[in-house]
Amino acid sequence: MLLTVVVPVYAVEGYLYQCLESIRAGLTAEESASVEVIAVDDASPDGCGEMLDGYAARHGDLRVVHLSHNVGLGLARNAGLAEARGEYVWFVDSDDWLPAGSVRAVLQQLRTGPDLLLIDHLRVQENGRLERDASSGALRDPTLASLIKLQHTAWNRIVRRGLLEELNLRFLPGWYEDVPFSNPVLIAADRVAVLDRVCYHYRVGRLGAITATRSERHFEAFEQYDRMLAWTAERDLEPWLRHALFTLMVNHLLVVLGNDGRVHPRQRRAFFKRLAAHYRRYLPADYPGHPGIKHKLVQARSYAAYATMRQAYRVVKRNPEPSPAVQPVLASAPQPAQTVTIR
The missing domain is CATH 3.90.550.10 (Spore Coat Polysaccharide Biosynthesis Protein SpsA; Chain A)
Structure with missing residues (x-):
């Protein structure tokens, strides 16, 4: 078979x-x-x-x-x-x-x-x-x-x-x-x-x-990343791969955080706090940094700035030509x- x-x-x-x-x-x-x-x-x-x-x-x-x-x-x-x-x-x-x-x-x-x-x-x-x-x-x-x-x-x-x-x-x-x-x-x-x-x-x-589905169970993603990174910690991975896995983790958790269909607005601050804690816990010592603004806000533990940026992004989605006040926030064949x- x-x-x-x-x-x-x-x-x-x-x-x-x-x-x-x-x-x-x-x-x-x-x-x-x-x-x-x-x-x-x-x-x-x-x-x-x-x-x-x-x-x-x-x-x-x-x-x-x-x-x-x-x-x-x-x-x-x-x-x-x-x-x-x-x-x-x-x-x-x-x-x-x-x-x-x-x-x-x-x-x-x-x-x-x-x-x-x-x-x-x-x-x-x-x-x-x-x-x-x-x-x-x-x-x-x-x-x-x-x-x-x-x-x-x-x-x-x-x-x-x-x-x-x-x-x-x-x-x-x-x-x-x-x-x-x-x-x-x-x-x-x-x-x-x-x-x-x-x-x-x-x-x-x-x-x-x-x-x-909106549920507190989306917080279980943090435990799953704990398990994945425990597995990788036991192996001699090249630095670039550790960096890539860290970046993927942060990107994925940011997707979950920003999804209205998963995390209830009342739980968003708590999810952001857990994400910031995971960022600090697993940040590789030689990590070169990430150019994305969301990563920087997580690293700075600035939920207020994240929430403001998130709201501005939604305004832009509703209005294809955002106002000047909003603009700076968003600085093949097989x-x-x-x-x-x-x-």
């Missing part, structure tokens, strides 16, 4: 069939024999468990794992991984889907024997509009310095299962579970294959999705897959 696709499932009745159908769509019998699909029912409160059992009974090529209680996305992925028989594992979220030809393209590249395969994706808005992700350009330069900038999710990287065993790497509980998984697996991989092809459609803004040795 070459590939195991693990699909964690929770409260996605309206999207589940599209996801499952997209995985084997267009595959030949020989190609299908190289792929197994494991769906993990994370004690879904709707009818997803019954839908999975019915799908498995009709098609015979889906293995279903039912969990007795809800454990969350990361631990549900671990449950599927524990049942995997494939040489490689791909974690596909059940509200997303794969465009036609994706699995075939992935299988072809996996046969070259990489430790890790990175793929491109498109963001799908609720109105169906497809958007290219800002980080996708990192795939055009198959070096670690570039690839570390790729969106750090589990679903855009297909991993050799043996590598996960060698690293004893699993998903950890809590929200933002991808943080202590995605960058470590990229850093540890000796052979990285890059498939500059859209192989994943990522649904954004879905009602009920973590990234579209290429063939490549395999690179990054260490």
Whole structure:
């Protein structure tokens, strides 16, 4: 078995069939024999468990794992991984889907024997509009310095299962579970294959999705970065890589902080305070500094200035031609897959 696709499932009745159908769509019998699909029912409160059992009974090529209680996305992925028989594992979220030809393209590249395969994706808005992700350009330069900038999710990287065993790497509980998984697996991989092809459609803004839910649980991102940086601290990483990981952490936490759909306005000051504390705690001694104004405000622990700048930015978004008073505040075609040795 070459590939195991693990699909964690929770409260996605309206999207589940599209996801499952997209995985084997267009595959030949020989190609299908190289792929197994494991769906993990994370004690879904709707009818997803019954839908999975019915799908498995009709098609015979889906293995279903039912969990007795809800454990969350990361631990549900671990449950599927524990049942995997494939040489490689791909974690596909059940509200997303794969465009036609994706699995075939992935299988072809996996046969070259990489430790890790990175793929491109498109963001799908609720109105169906497809958007290219800002980080996708990192795939055009198959070096670690570039690839570390790729969106750090589990679903855009297909991993050799043996590598996960060698690293004893699993998903950890809590929200933002991808943080202590995605960058470590990229850093540890000796052979990285890059498939500059859209192989994943990522649904954004879905009602009920973590990234579209206001909750105190977004503070769990800090614990996940603690875990990731504890992992990197045990390794002899080059200074530039430590700098890059620090910058990525601050950028990501700033995104969470600035998102009205995640952090409630009443909690924004507390989140900023935690971010400033993480900045001081993890700032590399030889960090050359960051030119961005937001980084400087975090470093200075100036929430008042951050809040003023944030409000000014929103005024500009509502008014394409901002007033002079606001102005100063805001002072391609897919290429063939490549395999690179990054260490």
